[in-house]
Amino acid sequence: MSENQTAKIIIEGKEHEYPVMIGSENEKAIDLRQFRKETGYITFDDGYGNTGSCLSNITFIDGEKGILRYRGIPIEQLAEKSSFLCAAYLIIYGKLPNETDLNEFRKKVAKKAHLHVDFKHHFEGFPKAAHPMAVLSSMLNSLGSYYPHMSTNNREQDLEQFDETAALLISKVRTIAAATYRMNMGLPFIYPRKDLRYVENFLHMMFTEPYEQYIAPKEVSDALDLFFLLHADHEQNCSTSTVRMVASSGANLFASVSAGVSALWGPLHGGANAAVVKMLQEIHDSGDDGSRYIRAAKDGKARLMGFGHRVYKNYDPRATIFGQAAERVLKALGREDPLLDIAHHLEQAALSDDYFIQRKLYPNVDFYSGIVLKAIGIPVEMFTVMFAIGRMPGWIANWKEMAETSTKIHRPRQVYTGPTISDYTPIEERK
Numbered sequence: 001m002s003e004n005q006t007a008k009i010i011i012e013g014k015e016h017e018y019p020v021m022i023g024s025e026n027e028k029a030i031d032l033r034q035f036r037k038e039t040g041y042i043t044f045d046d047g048y049g050n051t052g053s054c055l056s057n058i059t060f061i062d063g064e065k066g067i068l069r070y071r072g073i074p075i076e077q078l079a080e081k082s083s084f085l086c087a088a089y090l091i092i093y094g095k096l097p098n099e100t101d102l103n104e105f106r107k108k109v110a111k112k113a114h115l116h117v118d119f120k121h122h123f124e125g126f127p128k129a130a131h132p133m134a135v136l137s138s139m140l141n142s143l144g145s146y147y148p149h150m151s152t153n154n155r156e157q158d159l160e161q162f163d164e165t166a167a168l169l170i171s172k173v174r175t176i177a178a179a180t181y182r183m184n185m186g187l188p189f190i191y192p193r194k195d196l197r198y199v200e201n202f203l204h205m206m207f208t209e210p211y212e213q214y215i216a217p218k219e220v221s222d223a224l225d226l227f228f229l230l231h232a233d234h235e236q237n238c239s240t241s242t243v244r245m246v247a248s249s250g251a252n253l254f255a256s257v258s259a260g261v262s263a264l265w266g267p268l269h270g271g272a273n274a275a276v277v278k279m280l281q282e283i284h285d286s287g288d289d290g291s292r293y294i295r296a297a298k299d300g301k302a303r304l305m306g307f308g309h310r311v312y313k314n315y316d317p318r319a320t321i322f323g324q325a326a327e328r329v330l331k332a333l334g335r336e337d338p339l340l341d342i343a344h345h346l347e348q349a350a351l352s353d354d355y356f357i358q359r360k361l362y363p364n365v366d367f368y369s370g371i372v373l374k375a376i377g378i379p380v381e382m383f384t385v386m387f388a389i390g391r392m393p394g395w396i397a398n399w400k401e402m403a404e405t406s407t408k409i410h411r412p413r414q415v416y417t418g419p420t421i422s423d424y425t426p427i428e429e430r431k
């Protein structure tokens with residue numbers, strides 16, 4: 001942070017001076033916290049593209065350079081050397097765990113995988129075809145009511161229970177997701193197993209049958225672990241900002257992450273990976289190799305799903321990592337997916353096309369992740385749920401940071417554009 005520079009704003013002929021803040025990666029901001037008090041004006045920034053809503057030391061993104069780091073560590077190094085639970089610990093506690101810390105964290109997460117037996121009534125209350133994201137959001141909020149001492153809405157008490165609550169949510173989000181899939185498919189619920197690691201246990205709860213144990217091929221569990229790791233945090237995106245917004249009122253962690261799931265559900269956020277697979281399938285079914293679709297995208301008649309990003313104006317580093325993972329997992333499973341060929345063709349064609357070059361449109365994380373999830377056997381309706389499992393550590397870390405450092409409720413202002421004062425008209429005089 002620098003206190004030497006200032007920015008001047010002239011309003012109605014009067015000059016106002018504000019401090020400039022500089023982050024640890026040289027990100028610059030004007031500190032406008034006193035702006036309205038001093039000038040009577042507010043700043044207008046719908047979509048918040050120019051607004052810093054918090055100070056955070058969790059994740060750094062440089063969209064121009066295609067950089068993503070959790071607690072300073074490049075995503076490429078984590079993808080190669082770490083695991084989802086290790087990265088989750090890093091994101092939540094700010095440092096890489098040593099062996100003892102990691103083992104304890106693993107054990108704590110493993111111990112909390114079961115759901116209270118009464119939870120079956122919650123599942124029974126949903127129609128069989130309920131969308132898994134609707135179920136997940138409701139279930140996470142309901143979960144808090146089974147642990148009243150962890151969801152008091154008393155900041156100090158909720159923070160005292162934080163370690164337990166964090167492990168519980170990371171663990172049970174996966175149990176709820178698998179149970180939702182089983183419910184949708186009309187299959188019996190499968191209990192978690194303590195001896196299995198995080199991803200293997202999830203795949204077991206998804207795919208084991210009472211008469212046949214599912215054993216995940218290593219390539220499959222590695223690819224899913226990588227998927228979760230790559231989604232574990234992404235700075236102040238829509239769902240994470242929602243979690244912080246809800247937390248700012250003093251709401252507990254269960255309620256806050258439940259809101260995060262709702263925000264993630266939308267197609268402009270977590271829903272894009274499913275849209276990519278749908279697009280690739282349509283291209284395939286129409287006999288196109290992608291060329292016609294590219295033309296339609298350039299003519300404004302279609303969007304190349306999985307391309308472009310609000311922050312990245314370069315390759316999304318997660319897309320590069322996941323493109324390679326897609327190759328690996330399909331090869332290991334001995335499968336050929338014509339959608340992967342179409343994806344490659346689209347990528348090559350778009351990257352050499354002026355339309356995409358000028359607009360800095362590159363593949364984002366969703367471009368290849370749907371192909372990988374599909375190869376693993378995850379149904380398309382569950383794709384966004386997979387994203388939510390992965391993003392849980394990021395939401396938790398942001399809730400913690402917020403709860404420990406801020407007492408201010410988030411409450412933006414607006415520029416009112418409605419009618420000015422008008423008298424109440426009795427009903428008989430209304431037109």
Ligand SMILES: CC(C)(COP(=O)(O)OP(=O)(O)OC[C@H]1O[C@@H](n2cnc3c(N)ncnc32)[C@H](O)[C@@H]1OP(=O)(O)O)[C@@H](O)C(=O)NCCC(=O)NCCS
Pocket residue numbers: 268269272297298302303304305306307308309310311359361364365366
């Ligand atoms: C992610 C996304 C919402 C970012 O949007 P944004 O930052 O608001 O960018 P804009 O929508 O303003 O697009 C800027 C220009 O690029 C074009 N563009 C952006 N994404 C495009 C895409 N995927 N295909 C074709 N053209 C695209 C827009 O038409 C616009 O062109 P114009 O300047 O001629 O009007 C957008 O790129 C998109 O819809 N991508 C597809 C969905 C997706 O993959 N989402 C997952 C994100 S992780």
